[in-house]
Amino acid sequence: MRRGWRRPAAQTxxxxxxxxxxFAGLSALNALASARVAVTLVDRNVYSTFQPLLYQVAxxxxxxxxxxxxxxxxTRKTGARFHKGELTKVDAGQQKVRLNDGTELGYDYLILxxxxxxxxxxxxxxxxxxxxxxxxxDAVAVRERLxxxxxxxSWGTSSADxxxxxxxxxxxxxxxxxxxxxxxxxxxxxxxxxxxxxSMHVTLIERAPDLLAxxxxxxxxxxxxxxxxxxxxxxxxxxxxEVTTDSVSLADGTSVPxxxxxRESAVTLTSP
Ligand SMILES: Cc1cc2nc3c(=O)[nH]c(=O)nc-3n(C[C@H](O)[C@H](O)[C@H](O)COP(=O)(O)OP(=O)(O)OC[C@H]3O[C@@H](n4cnc5c(N)ncnc54)[C@H](O)[C@@H]3O)c2cc1C
Numbered sequence: 001m002r003r004g005w006r007r008p009a010a011q012t013x014x015x016x017x018x019x020x021x022x023f024a025g026l027s028a029l030n031a032l033a034s035a036r037v038a039v040t041l042v043d044r045n046v047y048s049t050f051q052p053l054l055y056q057v058a059x060x061x062x063x064x065x066x067x068x069x070x071x072x073x074x075t076r077k078t079g080a081r082f083h084k085g086e087l088t089k090v091d092a093g094q095q096k097v098r099l100n101d102g103t104e105l106g107y108d109y110l111i112l113x114x115x116x117x118x119x120x121x122x123x124x125x126x127x128x129x130x131x132x133x134x135x136x137x138d139a140v141a142v143r144e145r146l147x148x149x150x151x152x153x154s155w156g157t158s159s160a161d162x163x164x165x166x167x168x169x170x171x172x173x174x175x176x177x178x179x180x181x182x183x184x185x186x187x188x189x190x191x192x193x194x195x196x197x198x199s200m201h202v203t204l205i206e207r208a209p210d211l212l213a214x215x216x217x218x219x220x221x222x223x224x225x226x227x228x229x230x231x232x233x234x235x236x237x238x239x240x241x242e243v244t245t246d247s248v249s250l251a252d253g254t255s256v257p258x259x260x261x262x263r264e265s266a267v268t269l270t271s272p
Contacts, residue, residue: 013037017097017105019087020113021048021071028111029078039080040105042097043071046084049136055176057139059183060147064140087114125243133172153199154192162200163257165248167240169206170213174223177204181230203233203256205240205248 013036018025021043032039047068056062075082085099096106118132131145132138152158166177184200204211204227210220211227211234227234239251249255 014108015040015106016109016111017042017107018111018113019043019097020115021045021074021082022051022113022115024113024115025111026074028113029074029080032080033078037109039075039078040083040107041071041075041080042083042085042087042099042105044084044086044100045136046071046082047136048074051134054133054136054139055172055179057136058133058142058146058176059179060143060187061179064136067139068136087112123240123243126240129243129245130167133176150188150192150195154194156194161257162195163203164201165203165205165256167205167248169204169208169211169234169236173204173206174211174227177202177227177232177234178230181227181232185230201233202231203235205235205238205250205256207237207239209237211236 015038016032018028018039018041021029021041025041025043026048029039029041045068047070050067050069053062053067057064057067072082083099083103083105085101085103087097088100089098090110090112091098094106095108095110096104097110098104116134118127118134120126120130131142133142146164149158149162153160153162164180166173166180180202184197184202188195188197188200210217211223212220215223224234224236235250235256240248241251242249247255247257
């Protein structure tokens with residue numbers, strides 16, 4: 001038997017439908033691997049996304065394939081079935097779900113693990129003028145926009161400074177700000193020698209008095225110092241009031257011109 005290969009269990013017993021092949025859905029799938037149940041995993045994509053590395057995709061350090069793995073290979077190992085489709089309706093009375101391709105799947109037990117979506121906290125303009133970074137497609141869109149902005153400056157079709165604003169000093173915001181600053185400091189001179197690195201600005205905006213609220217105080221301060229060292233403009237105690245096509249307005253009356261603003265789950269790319 002191949003290493004890591006589990007003999008598929010017989011598809012007998014009560015039927016379990018899991019909607020969503022993210023961390024939660026796959027965890028449920030593994031937990032049920034040895035149970036006498038017939039499991040069907042449904043996801044709108046044929047792959048599962050490793051979200052913690054999306055910031056690397058967004059900054060061109062990894063390809064999108066590096067953060068995705070096929071769901072059928074996971075279900076094959078656990079003896080479950082995989083069905084690609086998007087959930088459109090749950091009929092709890094009839095104990096069945098409907099997918100966007102018209103398929104109906106009956107179930108004895110239903111596990112909904114569809115994750116969450118980007119939260120713009122009701123900030124005017126945020127949903128319109130920012131790009132989410134929650135899915136693999138989002139990260140690719142951010143990367144393409146960034147590279148496009150750099151290309152334009154490299155060929156002289158734009159001479160505007162490249163202002164990138166990241167909203168949210170959680171783990172993703174900190175990682176993204178640091179990586180963008182490194183991209184500017186290290187990769188830019190090599191890949192785009194025509195662009196003056198000092199014309200690219202990375203700003204990180206956080207409403208709280210510290211970055212990385214979940215971490216210990218000395219770790220929060222260490223992260224801030226590391227970002228400052230890399231030339232990130234870290235703004236604490238700053239609340240975003242509005243996002244427009246060319247700036248991020250703060251509650252204190254100031255604003256940050258921006259080409260790209262990023263939050264844990266949202267990236268804004270606008271031109272000054
Ligand atoms: C940029 C980023 C970085 C992160 N970094 C970290 C980190 O470093 N460490 C950490 O612990 N956590 C991190 N997280 C959080 C972590 O990734 C999430 O908590 C986790 O992915 C949530 O798992 P989930 O299964 O609930 O949802 P998801 O992983 O979002 O999975 C939901 C799945 O459901 C599918 N789906 C959604 N709607 C439907 C539908 N209608 N029909 C069919 N399928 C559907 C989606 O395609 C997806 O595959 C990060 C999150 C983000 C966005």
